[in-house]
Amino acid sequence: MTDLFSKTYGVISLGCDKNRVDSEKLLAMMRKSGCKISNDIADVQVLVVNTCAFLNSARREAVETVIDGASFKEGGRLEKLVVTGCLPQKYIGETFPALTEADVFLGINDYDKFFEALQKSYRGDRVNYVNCGGGFVGTDRVLTTPCHYAYLKIADGCNNFCTYCLIPRIRGRYVSYPVERLVEEAEGLGDIRELIVVAQDVTRYGTDIYGRRSLVTLIRALSALENIDGIRLLYCYPDAIDDELIAEIRDNEKVIKYLDIPFQHSEDRILKLMNRKGSRSEYLDLIKKLRDSVPGIAVRSTFISGFPTETEEESDALCDFLKQAQLTNCGFFAYSREPDTPAYKLKGQVLKSVKNRRVKRLYGVQKDISRSFLNAFTGKRVKVLCDGIDYERGCFTGRTYFQAPDIDGKVYFNSAEAVQGEYYDVVITSADDYDLYGHTPGYTED
Numbered sequence: 001m002t003d004l005f006s007k008t009y010g011v012i013s014l015g016c017d018k019n020r021v022d023s024e025k026l027l028a029m030m031r032k033s034g035c036k037i038s039n040d041i042a043d044v045q046v047l048v049v050n051t052c053a054f055l056n057s058a059r060r061e062a063v064e065t066v067i068d069g070a071s072f073k074e075g076g077r078l079e080k081l082v083v084t085g086c087l088p089q090k091y092i093g094e095t096f097p098a099l100t101e102a103d104v105f106l107g108i109n110d111y112d113k114f115f116e117a118l119q120k121s122y123r124g125d126r127v128n129y130v131n132c133g134g135g136f137v138g139t140d141r142v143l144t145t146p147c148h149y150a151y152l153k154i155a156d157g158c159n160n161f162c163t164y165c166l167i168p169r170i171r172g173r174y175v176s177y178p179v180e181r182l183v184e185e186a187e188g189l190g191d192i193r194e195l196i197v198v199a200q201d202v203t204r205y206g207t208d209i210y211g212r213r214s215l216v217t218l219i220r221a222l223s224a225l226e227n228i229d230g231i232r233l234l235y236c237y238p239d240a241i242d243d244e245l246i247a248e249i250r251d252n253e254k255v256i257k258y259l260d261i262p263f264q265h266s267e268d269r270i271l272k273l274m275n276r277k278g279s280r281s282e283y284l285d286l287i288k289k290l291r292d293s294v295p296g297i298a299v300r301s302t303f304i305s306g307f308p309t310e311t312e313e314e315s316d317a318l319c320d321f322l323k324q325a326q327l328t329n330c331g332f333f334a335y336s337r338e339p340d341t342p343a344y345k346l347k348g349q350v351l352k353s354v355k356n357r358r359v360k361r362l363y364g365v366q367k368d369i370s371r372s373f374l375n376a377f378t379g380k381r382v383k384v385l386c387d388g389i390d391y392e393r394g395c396f397t398g399r400t401y402f403q404a405p406d407i408d409g410k411v412y413f414n415s416a417e418a419v420q421g422e423y424y425d426v427v428i429t430s431a432d433d434y435d436l437y438g439h440t441p442g443y444t445e446d
Contacts, residue, residue, distance in 0.1 A: 002122040004115055008036040008077070010044035012069065013144065014062055015052025017198050017234075017406075019085060020144060021153040023050045026084070026111050027142035033115070037142070041072055046080045046118065049102075051087035053170060055336045062087045063099065070101035080104065080121055084111070090170045092130045103127065108156075108171060109135045139185035146387060148193040148421030149405060152186055153177075154218060155199035160237065162264070163275045163342040164304065164335065167200055174201070176209045183221050186228060193385055193421055194256070195222065196232045196404065203240035213240060216248045223254040232404060234260040238286055239277040250294045256401050258298040258328075259290065266321035267314045270307050273346070280321060287325050298328040298402030305362055306335045306355030309348035315358045319365045326369055329408045332362045367433045374409075374431035382436070384411045384426045386418045398424070400436070415440040 009030050013023035026048065030037060038044050047069050051062035062083075072078040082104040088095055089107035096105055103121040106114065110133030117129040143150055157171040186195060197219075199205065206214025215233075222228055233249075236259050249255050265271050268279045278286075290297050303318065322330070334355035337344055384398040387405075396418045398411050412435060413426045428438040 002119060004046075004118055004122075005034045006036075007045045007079075008038050008043055009046045009048065010038050010041055011048045011050060012065060013050045014065060015050075015054065015058060015086070017151045017196070018153050018156075018200070019050055019052060021141070021151050021198075022085065022108070022111070022136075023048075024141040024144055025136045025138075026050070026114065027144070028138075028140035029111065029114065029136070031142055032138075032140060041069065041078075043077060044072070045077050046082065047072070047078055048082040048084060051083060051085040053086035053090050054166060055338065057336070059087060059091070063095075066099055066102055080118060082106065082114075082118065084108075086170045088128075088130050090166065092128060096126075096128050100126070105130055106133070107131055109133050111136050139181060139188055141185065141189060143189065145405070146420060147190070148385070148387075149196060150189045150192050150194075151196045151198050152182060152222075153198050154182055154202060154205050158200040159204065160201060161275055163273065163346075164307065164338065166338055166341060169340055171200070174204055174208055176204075176206050176214075178209065179214070179218050179221050182218060183225065186222055187225055189227070191227050191229075193229045193423075194232055195228050195230065196234060197222075198234050201235060201237045201240070202233055203236045203245065213242070213245075216244050219248055219252065219255060223252055228254065230254055230256050232256045232258055234404065236261050237277070238263060238283055241286060241290075246290065246293050249297070257294055257296055258300070258402055258404065260300045260404070260407075261286075262302045264302065264304050265307065266303075266318045270310055270314055273309065273343070274304075274307060275342075280317075284321075284324060287327075299325075300329040300404070300408065301325075301327050302331040302333065303362065304333055304335050305358040306350040308335070308337075308343055308346035308350065310335075310350060310358075315361070319362060322362065322365050322369065326373075327366070328373060328402050329370070330362075330366045331407065332359045332366070334359050370409075371431070371433045374433075374436055377428040377436060378431060379428065381425045381427055381441070382411065382438075384413060384424050386420055386422055386424060388420050398426075409434040409436070411436045411438065413438045413440065414445075415443050 011023050052058040080103045083102045084106040088105040104117045104127045107130040110129050113129050113133040117127045121127045155176045157174045158167045159174040266280045382400045386398040390397045395412050395414050426438045430437045
């Protein structure tokens, strides 16, 4: 029998922050078993690639990463390559016979079978353990983010069944994790300046296990933890943002005044085709209500351009919606036609060149909005969480409350000194379309 616990392991995590959390739990399981972990693939004997399969581009990236990783078997230390996550979960029938570079395949709930499957592969077999496991045991994590912020995945799966989305067919129906388990997990993260709450839809939290929306209950439980300074909410669906949640965001000092609300479109006909709840007028009313109730709240969103049958007039109307909504941050994506989704079969698919042109225009509209918003901070002080040093720019980098990691802009600032994970007042001296620039009070160039 191979001594698996004397091996050196490495994990490459692809895709979203929810996938990152799964990878961190897998790393914790390895470490708890006494395994060595390395960030250098040249030193790794067992490499795990945790994959995304949400879009065709993500599936392509996953396959290319596996093939690139397998090259380290030739004359290197790498002995086994394990593929986990969404790609094998949804496409094991295609990937297992075709992706022969990999030795072990595990789905999204098979991590408890990790060592069992790996041991079997060391006996000479390629192993398919998809749908053989029962999920993770325990709440331990090895953070792959900077130590002052972390993600907390509060649920898996989705019940919304948007017609363009594969998630319910990969991750299944919505499953909330109990409050007690999440509190234990958050408490085990250590001192965290910013706990970023994520799920495919955080606003549905608790509906399956408690019979009602229980996100506010969870927020209050997390807020009671002394090691958690702030809580940021991502992926709040517009139809489920109720008065109770708005009041909690307003009144709870630990909740960062920021919401990520994936509207996806503004026009009623397209929203109906997408199977999205709500309408243009309801979205605008919600944005106004949030701003009236929570002064200064930042609202971020994402939009899909070029959905099947989208007309030029509807694309123009989406641009007008952006001008009306004046959202703080936005991401725009060209519709990706994914097999096994209802939208795949729709007639009236939009040409790629047209989709790209419309996306570019949307970014142009939002750029003007963002530039105006950011320029208003020039000459003012903002509270910035230091994320570290940008060595290329020769300055510190951080974020203020309306900037989430990776998806929003940054604050670049000069200071005599700054410590990662600490807050600083920064005087803003300039802005561009995406970022702010400044210095701490009293800072002078040598």
